[in-house]
Structures are given as structure tokens and as C-alpha cells.
Amino acid sequence: MLPESVDVVVVGAGNAAMCAALAAADQGASVLVLERAPEEERSGNTHFTAGAFRVAYDGVEQLRSLMPDLTDDEVANTDFGTYSEDQFFDDMARVTEYRADPELVDLLVRRSHATMCWMRDKGVRFAPIWGRQAFKVEGRFKFWGGLTVEAWGGGPGLVEALFEAARSNRIQVAYDARARDLLTDDDGIHGVRVRCRGRTQDVRAKAVVLACGGFEANAEWRTRYLGPGWELAKVRGTRFNTGDGIRMALDAGAMPWGHWSGSHAVGWDRNAPDFGDLTVGDGFQKHSYPFGIMINADGLRFVDEGADFRNYTYAKYGRVILAQPHQFAWQIFDQKVVHLLRDEYRIRQVTKVTADTLEELLPKLEGVNAERGLATIKAFNTAVQTDVPFNPNVKDGRGTRGLDIPKLNWANPLDAPPYEAYQVTCGVTFTFGGLRITTEGQVVDSDGAPMPGLYAAGELVGGLFYFNYPGGTGLMSGSVFGRIAGTSAGQAAAGA
Ligand SMILES: Cc1cc2nc3c(=O)[nH]c(=O)nc-3n(C[C@H](O)[C@H](O)[C@H](O)COP(=O)(O)OP(=O)(O)OC[C@H]3O[C@@H](n4cnc5c(N)ncnc54)[C@H](O)[C@@H]3O)c2cc1C
Numbered sequence: 001m002l003p004e005s006v007d008v009v010v011v012g013a014g015n016a017a018m019c020a021a022l023a024a025a026d027q028g029a030s031v032l033v034l035e036r037a038p039e040e041e042r043s044g045n046t047h048f049t050a051g052a053f054r055v056a057y058d059g060v061e062q063l064r065s066l067m068p069d070l071t072d073d074e075v076a077n078t079d080f081g082t083y084s085e086d087q088f089f090d091d092m093a094r095v096t097e098y099r100a101d102p103e104l105v106d107l108l109v110r111r112s113h114a115t116m117c118w119m120r121d122k123g124v125r126f127a128p129i130w131g132r133q134a135f136k137v138e139g140r141f142k143f144w145g146g147l148t149v150e151a152w153g154g155g156p157g158l159v160e161a162l163f164e165a166a167r168s169n170r171i172q173v174a175y176d177a178r179a180r181d182l183l184t185d186d187d188g189i190h191g192v193r194v195r196c197r198g199r200t201q202d203v204r205a206k207a208v209v210l211a212c213g214g215f216e217a218n219a220e221w222r223t224r225y226l227g228p229g230w231e232l233a234k235v236r237g238t239r240f241n242t243g244d245g246i247r248m249a250l251d252a253g254a255m256p257w258g259h260w261s262g263s264h265a266v267g268w269d270r271n272a273p274d275f276g277d278l279t280v281g282d283g284f285q286k287h288s289y290p291f292g293i294m295i296n297a298d299g300l301r302f303v304d305e306g307a308d309f310r311n312y313t314y315a316k317y318g319r320v321i322l323a324q325p326h327q328f329a330w331q332i333f334d335q336k337v338v339h340l341l342r343d344e345y346r347i348r349q350v351t352k353v354t355a356d357t358l359e360e361l362l363p364k365l366e367g368v369n370a371e372r373g374l375a376t377i378k379a380f381n382t383a384v385q386t387d388v389p390f391n392p393n394v395k396d397g398r399g400t401r402g403l404d405i406p407k408l409n410w411a412n413p414l415d416a417p418p419y420e421a422y423q424v425t426c427g428v429t430f431t432f433g434g435l436r437i438t439t440e441g442q443v444v445d446s447d448g449a450p451m452p453g454l455y456a457a458g459e460l461v462g463g464l465f466y467f468n469y470p471g472g473t474g475l476m477s478g479s480v481f482g483r484i485a486g487t488s489a490g491q492a493a494a495g496a
Pocket residue numbers: 011012013014015016017034035036037042043044045046047048049050051052053054177178179180211212213214236237238240241242244245276281282429430457458459460471472473474475476478
């Protein structure tokens with residue numbers, strides 16, 4: 001049975017929701033978390049992540065405050081560099097084509113480190129992302145993409161730590177509990193109507209925090225808002241984020257905000273299941289394309305694989321792959337770079353072919369015009385500026401010359417067999433459109449006024465991401481705005 005009333009109801013049980021719940025409890029509020037999923041599928045997309053957090057830091061000492069376990073040897077063998085608040089802010093502005101709401105970005109950036117310290121104090125542990133974000137060159141690791149820290153144990157480790165903290169803070173979590181509507185009148189929001197294990201019940205609350213994800217798992221909404229063809233995308237994570245929170249808030253008068261036709265979408269195994277599989281996690285992604293080339297069914301390259309570090313291109317290239325004939329591409333690598341391929345290329349559930357010659361490889365690439373594909377590779381090989389040294393840790397400028405679609409960095413002729421090719425399609429991660437919030441995390445109505453009693457955080461907040469996304473920002477924004485929304489909700493409840 002659900003309680004009839006609490007101070008704060010949090011809808012959802014992912015990273016944003018759990019941070020909101022903990023922050024509301026910090027204010028002395030009694031908190032109920034409603035999770036639509038059964039317990040074994042709890043925590044939505046958060047559970048599927050690698051747990052990478054984009055955080056601003058001035059140097060290794062600030063990292064040590066997040067990761068006190070770092071040893072002197074580890075520090076000596078690694079160039080962590082810095083990732084300043086200004087760099088984080090500029091990255092957000094640049095990749096979103098200067099559309100991201102500067103007030104929200106300012107909060108995200110300037111509270112990133114303090115929020116992670118707060119999470120550490122709640123029991124979440126962090127570690128450097130040696131494997132995926134640093135290459136070893138001349139005996140020393142160097143972080144290259146502004147993304148240095150991950151939760152210990154990845155997404156599952158993060159979830160475990162957040163739920164442990166919730167337990168110690170006496171936060172109640174109800175599973176199989178789907179929020180359906182907000183209880184609302186002229187004075188504001190007073191709770192939620194919940195369908196829990198087949199029964200509908202009202203839970204009254206002094207404040208409600210919506211943190212129940214975007215609409216990425218709703219094929220009909222994807223087609224309606226992202227556009228035709230998006231019903232064909234695979235969903236990388238949870239099947240439960242179908243836009244309920246956004247719909248409930250809009251029904252209550254909230255303002256739609258942000259990039260409603262935009263989403264985070266990546267190259268994802270062509271034969272992955274329709275929704276995420278928790279035993280594989282993020283393993284279906286294939287993010288090492290900057291070191292190879294991609295060709296489509298027509299045998300043509302269609303995008304600059306080396307335009308930027310993968311952290312700044314991967315989230316927009318899923319859309320580009322979806323737009324190709326039959327919605328797929330093949331990524332092709334040779335032996336010069338296979339040691340650079342991320343761990344996800346070595347999982348069992350992978351769509352992969354190999355061959356000793358290019359002439360043998362192309363006919364093996366299902367669905368591809370082999371003759372044109374071979375011509376594409378030969379033209380690419382002769383266009384590579386081999387006089388420029390290759391270096392995966394920097395944008396090395398080793399590009400191509402004379403191709404219609406250039407490759408700006410990390411270009412290598414495909415000439416070292418055996419060749420490896422991986423088939424990908426579009427995997428949607430989360431949607432960018434959602435609700436408008438104030439800097440206190442309060443939802444804004446369609447006249448621009450804050451809605452009494454209603455707060456929001458996480459994927460369903462609009463205004464942060466447009467067109468693209470810098471890797472590791474989803475969790476960070478969920479934490480920063482979850483903490484803000486939960487604090488505000490807790491304070492509102494205390495004052496009610
Ligand atoms: C495979 C994968 C890898 C990723 N890797 C990273 C990464 O390394 N770093 C990073 O920053 N981001 C990553 N992301 C993005 C990241 O997962 C999200 O940005 C972030 O987890 C969103 O958090 P959230 O709390 O808003 O949503 P979620 O974690 O999805 O939580 C939403 C919750 O709401 C629940 N829910 C939905 N509807 C209802 C309802 N009506 N009532 C009650 N509950 C409801 C869901 O069951 C779920 O528990 C990844 C995503 C995927 C899919």
C-alpha cells in the first residue's frame with residue numbers, strides 16, 4: 001500500500017530522481033519515490049550507463065577530492081590535465097549551436113564539482129575512466145575529451161549506491177507504481193494519481209518532483225516529434241520512459257520547452273534488441289568510428305568520422321545513420337587501429353565480419369553495394385595525408401585531401417589486414433524536448449509563471465541540449481538539477 005500523503009513525491013527512480021529524493025530528505029521532508037518499473041528493472045537509463053560524469057576541475061587535487069582512493073603512482077602515470085568551468089561552458093554552447101539556455105548551463109557547470117562531492121558524501125564512489133577516455137602514449141595515460149570520472153561500478157554501481165543512501169535516509173520506494181496524473185487545482189499541484197500493481201490511488205504531497213525521463217521509448221511520440229523514420233530506431237535503454245512526466249505536466253498547464261525534434265542518438269549494433277538489455281548495458285554502442293571509416297548501403301561514406309573527438313560527435317551521428325538507405329552503416333577498421341577499439345567491440349553479441357583482403361571483405365558486408373564500397377575505400381586510401389603523424393590523444397590533423405566528404409583527423413589508409421567491420425544502426429538514448437524550469441528547479445507554466453508545488457529534473461527538462469551533446473552530461477545534469485529540484489521541493493514542503 002502506498003501512503004495517503006507525504007511531504008514530497010518523486011516520480012521516477014533514476015539518477016535525477018534519487019538525487020532529488022536525497023536532497024528533499026536533507027531538508028527534513030518525508031519522501032516517496034514512485035518507480036514505474038519492477039524492482040529488477042529499476043532506475044531507467046541510469047542503470048544502463050557506464051556512469052561517466054562530465055565535471056569541471058582545475059587539476060588533479062580537485063579530482064582527488066572526488067576520488068580519495070587515487071594513488072600517487074596513478075597520478076604520476078597519468079596526465080589528467082584540467083577541464084575548467086569555462087571549457088565546460090564553451091563545450092555546451094558550441095555543440096548545442098549556442099541555443100542551450102545559458103542560465104541552466106551556468107548552473108550545470110558551476111555546480112558540477114560541488115554536486116559530485118555531495119554525492120560522494122552520500123556514499124557514491126568515483127574512479128577515473130582509464131579504459132575509454134584515456135589512451136596510453138609513451139608510457140603515460142592522457143585524458144583527451146573533458147570526461148575523466150565515472151561512478152564506481154558504472155551505472156549499476158551508481159544505482160546501488162544511490163539506493164543504499166536512500167535506505168539510510170528512510171526514503172520509501174514503491175515499484176510497479178506508475179504516476180498517471182497530477183492532482184491539481186487553482187492553488188497548484190497537490191500530489192499524484194498512481195497506478196500501483198493494478199490499483200489506482202491518489203497520493204497527496206506538498207510538492208512533486210517529476211524525474212521520469214523523456215519520451216525515447218514511445219515510438220509514436222518519436223515519430224510525431226523527432227520525425228518520420230524514428231519509429232525504426234532502437235532504444236538503447238529503458239522501455240519505461242514514454243513521456244508520462246512531460247504529458248502530465250503539459251496537461252496541468254506547463255510550458256513545452258527545448259529541442260522537441262532533437263535527441264541523443266548513436267551508432268548501435270544493427271541486431272541489438274528493440275530496447276536495452278541490462279546484461280549487455282551500453283555494450284551495443286560502437287563509438288570508435290573516428291579511427292576507421294563508415295560506409296552505407298550504397299557503398300559510400302556519408303559523414304566525417306574524424307570531425308572531432310568522439311565525445312562531441314557520437315550523440316548526433318545516430319541521426320545521420322538513421323537517414324541512410326535502410327538505416328544502417330558498416331564501420332571498417334584495419335589492424336593498425338584495432339588495439340584502439342573500445343571494449344564494446346569485443347562483446348559476444350556483436351555484428352562483425354572479418355576478411356584478409358578488401359576484395360573479400362566488401363561482399364561480406366550485408367546490404368552493401370560491394371563494387372562501390374571498394375572504390376570508396378580505394379579513393380579514401382589514396383587521399384590520406386600520411387605525412388602527418390597519427391595521434392589519438394589530440395586532434396592530429398591527419399586528414400584526407402580531395403574527397404567530397406573529408407575526414408579531418410585520425411585518417412589511416414585501410415591497408416593492414418585482417419580487416420574488421422561492424423554493422424550499426426541508430427540507437428536513441430534520450431529526447432531533448434521537455435519542460436521549462438526556473439533556476440530553482442520549479443516547472444514553469446505556459447504563461448511563464450512558476451507552478452506551485454511542481455519541480456522537475458533529468459531528461460524531461462528542456463532547454464539544455466540542442467542538436468548534440470557533450471558525453472557524460474546527462475548524468476551530471478540529472479544530479480545537479482535533481483539536487484536543486486529536491487532541495488526546492490523539500491523547502492516548499494517545510495514552508496507549506
Ligand atoms: C546505454 C546508455 C548509456 C549511457 N551512458 C551515459 C553515461 O555514461 N554518462 C551520462 O552522463 N549519460 C549516459 N547516458 C544517458 C543517461 O542515462 C541519462 O541522461 C540519465 O540517466 C537520465 O537520468 P534520469 O534520471 O533523467 O532518467 P532515467 O535514469 O531514465 O530514470 C527515469 C525513471 O523514471 C521511471 N518512470 C518513467 N515513467 C514513469 C511513471 N509514469 N511513473 C513512475 N516512474 C516512471 C523509469 O522507470 C526510470 O526509473 C546513457 C544512456 C544509455 C541508454
